Amino acid sequence: MTGSAVREAHVVAQAKVNLFLRILAREASGHHQLETLFQRLELGDDVRVRVGVSGRSLDCGGADDLGPTERNLAWRAAAAYHAAAGWPDGWAIEIEKRIPVGGGLGGGSADAGAVLRCLNALAPRPLSAGELLALAAPLGADVPFLATEAPLALAWGRGERMLALPALPSRRVHLALFGEGVSTAAAYAALAARRGDATRPRPILWTPDRLARWDDVALVATNDFEEVVFPQREDLAAVRQMFDQVTRRVDALHHTDGEPARRDPAGGDTAPIALMSGSGATVFLLTPLDGVEVVFEVRGPGADDAEPDDDAAVTADADDDADGGEEADEGASRAPRGFAIVQTRTATRVAPVSVSG
């Protein structure tokens, strides 16, 4: 131990989904400019950072080998903080992974953002929000958002330019997780190859009111990576299709010929969203918390596993309990192989950092 007291900060490093993701120009460096709406989830890793210790260490539980410690994004975040602030000399980072690795949910980036927030909460002379963003940006496009206190933000550039937006009401999130991930580098390369130099994505005028309700967000929910990832990954495309069927059923519950069918607890803001997150492989479904319950029943051997055996099947019921549990529709579709459903919610606030010692 050094002379200074050991102090500890803890935070839940929340995952993200991209509610829309547009990939814009490719820079001379090969990196792409993007335009995205980031939404934090309640699902998160546990991140603990201790300072005032001698030496540097990182312990990561709950996931298989994440590669060399010095390449871990959490470690790189601490090293970047030290390089910028000249503090701390020593650190002990403990991570308990709950965010699936390589799933487009920004798991490593969330850990990096959490370490930056923890260190800033412990620092004798904290960095400004702008300085923290400058540290976060070279670590990856998702890290700046995940180092902020914003539950929802429009981001552009390489993810370091942001407009924090008021949180939208919490929603139920079904995440379809696949045993096999998608390489982010390969997805960007495939998109660049498909587009060539000619494509210029069309401009959009964003106004805050286009992002102020779920119904409005649903109108702009797209992910440019789907067009290059789905042809390679029929399993993802099939789950997206299955989620699309559910969204149609949920829409039908709330609307008849374009008119609201009945009063609903979400104040009419009911449009569901089905999309792939980031460069994949996770495909997600967002539905209102009340009035609708979507039940996925995975049957067959290995049903709870991320890689069910043959003959797994999925039943999706859109079940409206607002009206006494009336069954809206029922259907069973053949399940694509090798995925599991995990439920979480969208976050309306960013988990706070707690400091002790």
Ligand SMILES: C[C@](O)(CO)[C@H](O)COP(=O)(O)OP(=O)(O)OC[C@H]1O[C@@H](n2ccc(N)nc2=O)[C@H](O)[C@@H]1O
């Ligand atoms: C897909 C997203 O999660 C959307 O939020 C992010 O764009 C991911 O970005 P990221 O974490 O910066 O991605 P990394 O895994 O560090 O980058 C892997 C590779 O993807 C390509 N890449 C990444 C980010 C970016 N803005 N343009 C790129 O072209 C680069 O070849 C890079 O070497």
Ligand SMILES: Nc1ncnc2c1ncn2[C@@H]1O[C@H](COP(=O)(O)OP(=O)(O)OP(=O)(O)O)[C@@H](O)[C@H]1O
């Ligand atoms: N703290 C970390 N947690 C998880 N993965 C990490 C971490 N640090 C480095 N990695 C490496 O990063 C890679 C991607 O993991 P991650 O879970 O961040 O993917 P992702 O959610 O798809 O990221 P993104 O959406 O930013 O592309 C893995 O190969 C993993 O070994």
